[in-house]
Amino acid sequence: MQKLFDEVNSLDKRCYEKFLLSEDLLMEHAASSMALYISENHSSYKSILIICGSGNNGADGITLARLLHTKFDVKLYLFSDAKSEMAKLQLQRAHALGVNVVDELSNADVIVDCIFGTGLNKPLNQNCENLINTLNSYESIKIACDIPSGINSLGQVESVALEADVTITMGALKTSLFTDVAKDYVGKIVVADLGIQRNLYELDSNKYLLDESDMNLPFRNKKNSHKGSFGHLNVVAGCKKGAGIIAAKAAFGFGAGLVSVVCHENLDLPYHIMQTHFISENCTAIAIGMGLGKYETQEIRRLLNKDVAKIIDADLFYDELICEVLNQEVVLTPHPKEFVSLLKLCAIADIDVSELQNNRFLYVQMFSKKYPKVVLLLKGANVIISQNEKLFVNSFGSAVLSKGGSGDVLSGLVGSLLAQGYKALDAAITASLAHAIASRNYKKNNYSLIPSHLVEEIRKL
Ligand SMILES: NC(=O)C1=CN([C@@H]2O[C@H](COP(=O)(O)OP(=O)(O)OC[C@H]3O[C@@H](n4cnc5c(N)ncnc54)[C@H](O)[C@@H]3O)[C@@H](O)[C@H]2O)[C@@H](O)CC1
Ligand SMILES: Nc1ncnc2c1ncn2[C@@H]1O[C@H](COP(=O)(O)OP(=O)(O)O)[C@@H](O)[C@H]1O
């Protein structure tokens, strides 16, 4: 996993003070990293338009123009006069070298957006919006320097933002690049070297971006085993029985030795999945909430208070009963609407979904502070998983998963790992990664996936 930072100004400052690396030096390295990326990945392209704002993001762009001058047909467009000391200095250097400064925008093979970086601190005016809209209309390869212009430090987009193919971010990964909203703008994210090893540049953080290598699949290492060695998951099915059945199938394919669906009505289940009317005696984990609908409170309370691992989803986030388990190490998997209800029930915040989506990290952090034992998995384009105020982001998922039933598969995967003895946080991380990475392996098109395809892909991981 890689660290995420809410801000990097303090990291830059530490470089100046502790390592005696000047702003000029860091900027030279930042621009060199961008130049290297462009030379290595876009060498067949001829023309490059670099659009610069007045601050140090613009200064990065002016430096880049100097470094690529004569190697490509570089055009430097200054959207506003250079204001920062570095921008003024870089402009003098660019002028001295004869870099082509143009007065009008024109299309190019590659455009590099250096209008605003981390300094964006007010709404864009009409001119900025028009500029960004024009750039978005070009068919060029679009590279954002540090962060696509228009995304603020909280990862919010108030009006427009550059739709980048690639974001080359300076020094370290920023949290703002991993909000759900940002996902439509950032493209591929590359970290630029600032002339200091990343482990030296970075300090501690409580936020992490998950890598594929953080997925710890339930491979079987012991030869002397039997079905009981891999746990027994009980999936509680309610009025929408399909949800529980999808979860049970996913769980079985993900390694649980036994899977039973708990339901009072008789169900038509695949032969390898058992049905029970009450919780099994040897049950090692319970998955509950998916499609639960109406239910008898005392019965659910009994289940929630059982001393086994639990994954709780969907309908239970609308019931005060949920507050009774928040001192346990349970896994909760709400989507944004369900999380808004949960926040209200546990008196953390009374907000709507758009406020949550604008500040996902903030509300997850608030929840995790109040309930440090709970593993929360907030669904979305970029899933956030938290426990004890540590946050982990899974950015592997895509719109392929935007289907009814995808969440039920996820509940089954988490339940399966809990049943097999994974700790709650490890179960949530591995299940979430398996869910998203498997969906990427589905090769047909991005609208046709159904839960059984997803389960098939998970079985092939
Ligand atoms: N400090 C350092 O050591 C380094 C800084 N770097 C670059 O510096 C950038 C940060 O530079 P700055 O702090 O100068 O900030 P920016 O260059 O992001 O922009 C700030 C400028 O834009 C103005 N501004 C902000 N919002 C505006 C709006 N909506 N409309 C019009 N004007 C607006 C501000 O008043 C200021 O003049 C980073 O994103 C990164 O690209 C990199 O070169 C790496 C090294
Ligand atoms: N655009 C997307 N990008 C990444 N993941 C997505 C996207 N849309 C949905 N998902 C994932 O799909 C799942 C949907 O779950 P949920 O909304 O609970 O569906 P259901 O309850 O119908 O099964 C979640 O894991 C979510 O993170």
Ligand SMILES: [K+]
């Ligand atoms: K930018």
